[in-house]
Amino acid sequence: MAKTKLGRNESLVLEALRDASGAPRTAYQLLETLRPDGLKAPLQVYRALKSLSERHLVHRLESLNAYLACSCTHEESGEGGHALVFAICDACGTVREFADPALGERVKALSAESAFTPRFAATEIHGTCADCRAG
């Protein structure tokens, strides 16, 4: 299932996201960044992002339509799937990523109550980070 090696475009996109370190980037921002490297069309970026997502190397932030290099060591792929948490600072835009087991358990419990079979869950918390609060 998981493919073996990253292709050129995938490597470029992943590197660009890691350079951003904590700052999410939209697909079109990535495209601009990577134009000097020869990327020209949105689809090149989107394909790379899709592939990287499937390998759990990047995540999509749904509420921002943006992408983030994964900072967690996923010991995951467990049955219930992943339960990621993102703390998004609306002031400076940086994002911290967690993989919280307790929250994952709560998601499972809630799902069970509704006879719902979860496959994947993500929590996005919007607020203000410590640095921005300090000002």
Add this chain to the structure above:
Amino acid sequence: MAKTKLGRNESLVLEALRDASGAPRTAYQLLETLRPDGLKAPLQVYRALKSLSERHLVHRLESLNAYLACSCTHEESGEGGHALVFAICDACGTVREFADPALGERVKALSAESAFTPRFAATEIHGTCADCRAG
């Protein structure tokens, strides 16, 4: 802060969402639905959705770019803000909405650990509902 009464477009959009009962609708789907009622431009729908969101009568499902009539009685507006949970069936598209206090507490705790000040959090669980699993 909260305005008094719904305008015509707001009422139309809210009604359309409630008619969908559990099924999320995109802004453009709503526009098509409401064309017979005289709506013509996306902005009319988006403005209504924004206003309704601020009143907590509808929610946006980030992972679907779609909107849902709120089914909860929000006794909320507490300090930490809301912590909503959506169980999204990827098979039939229906969505169940919860307001889970335990999960809200976990979000607060996680935030505190990172000196992050939360304002709003939403959890979207993708999976399969009981009906679809039964087939």
Add this chain to the structure above:
DNA sequence: GACAGTAATGTTATTACATAACGGCCATGA
């Protein structure tokens, strides 16, 4: 009623995000 102020609405155009459809290149192994 006449008027000013404000909230709601309407219209056009544009930006931003994402995918469809098609074709080419090249490694590798039967």
Add this chain to the structure above:
DNA sequence: TCATGGCCGTTATGTAATAACATTACTGTC
């Protein structure tokens, strides 16, 4: 060799959301 599959490139298009500006409807006041 040549068929297969993975990766890559390009054009065109679909879908989601907002900017900018004009207009209409609903107040209260005099």
